[in-house]
Amino acid sequence: MQAQAADFWGKVELNARQRRYQVFASLLKAFKSPPTILDIGGTMDYWKTLGVSHKLASRIVLLNMFEQPAVDVFESVTGDARDLSKYRDQQFDLVFSNSVIGHVGAFGDQMRMAREMQRVGKSFFLQTPNHGFPLDWRTRIPYFHWLPAPAQAWCFERFGVGSYAKAADHAQAVEWATRIRNIRRGELARLFPGAIVVNERVCGFTKSFMVHNITPGH
Numbered sequence: 001m002q003a004q005a006a007d008f009w010g011k012v013e014l015n016a017r018q019r020r021y022q023v024f025a026s027l028l029k030a031f032k033s034p035p036t037i038l039d040i041g042g043t044m045d046y047w048k049t050l051g052v053s054h055k056l057a058s059r060i061v062l063l064n065m066f067e068q069p070a071v072d073v074f075e076s077v078t079g080d081a082r083d084l085s086k087y088r089d090q091q092f093d094l095v096f097s098n099s100v101i102g103h104v105g106a107f108g109d110q111m112r113m114a115r116e117m118q119r120v121g122k123s124f125f126l127q128t129p130n131h132g133f134p135l136d137w138r139t140r141i142p143y144f145h146w147l148p149a150p151a152q153a154w155c156f157e158r159f160g161v162g163s164y165a166k167a168a169d170h171a172q173a174v175e176w177a178t179r180i181r182n183i184r185r186g187e188l189a190r191l192f193p194g195a196i197v198v199n200e201r202v203c204g205f206t207k208s209f210m211v212h213n214i215t216p217g218h
Contacts, residue, residue, distance in 0.1 A: 013137075016200055016207060020098075020127060021049065023198065025056075027125065027214045034058040035093030038120065040081045040113070041100035044074055061092070082112040087120040094214070095121030101128050101191075102182050110181070114191040125212040126192070127200075131182035133207045138180060139164055145182065152177035183209065 028035070034057050039047075042062040061075045062068060063084075070076035079086065081097070081104050095117045104113050117124045129137060136145035139162030144152065157173035160166050167173035188197055188211060198210040 016202060020210065023210060024125060027212065028056060030214050038063060038092040038095045040097040043068060082109055084116040084120050089119055090122045092121045095124045097126045099127060101126060102180050111191060123214050125214060127208055127210050129182045129208045130206045131184045133205050149177045
């Protein structure tokens with residue numbers, strides 16, 4: 001039963017990702033020429049799925065916490081999403097990020113990342129899971145992510161929770177309980193003032209948000 005549920009939600013996530021690709025690819029058509037892109041947390045595999053080429057982007061900088069191969073239009077750098085001081089204001093035509101802002105820390109850290117994205121990019125596109133969605137995508141357990149972090153850590157330390165095995169010790173349980181902070185709808189206006197918000201919906205609920213400021217004629 002658990003394997004069937006995991007397979008079902010895996011297909012749901014795949015379908016949502018494919019729809020997201022289509023939305024993003026259509027937004028790229030708003031640029032008069034292939035843009036320069038900074039992808040925070042990006043990998044080449046993601047862009048290969050989009051069918052990246054010189055027609056899509058003139059340059060894509062993949063900023064991540066690890067080194068990775070980079071060929072064609074790609075460049076790989078290591079860095080911190082909360083501190084992009086190596087780049088000047090509006091250096092990139094587009095700053096892109098997919099499911100990263102929930103991993104950078106507390107709301108203050110998320111605010112720092114959002115500000116940096118808007119500083120170094122003339123435009124931005126970000127996708128992030130919705131805290132209000134009833135399923136916890138980490139564990140695949142409904143409502144688990146709504147528990148306070150100490151309660152989550154208590155569960156991780158004592159049981160296998162959904163797709164997670166029992167934590168090895170208290171420190172690991174706390175790390176699992178606190179390493180992700182999903183965004184709430186009401187926080188988006190503070191993080192990205194005036195941005196366009198597109199809801200990704202599953203079974204009538206908003207699973208994730210796509211947030212951008214891309215308009216025709218870029």
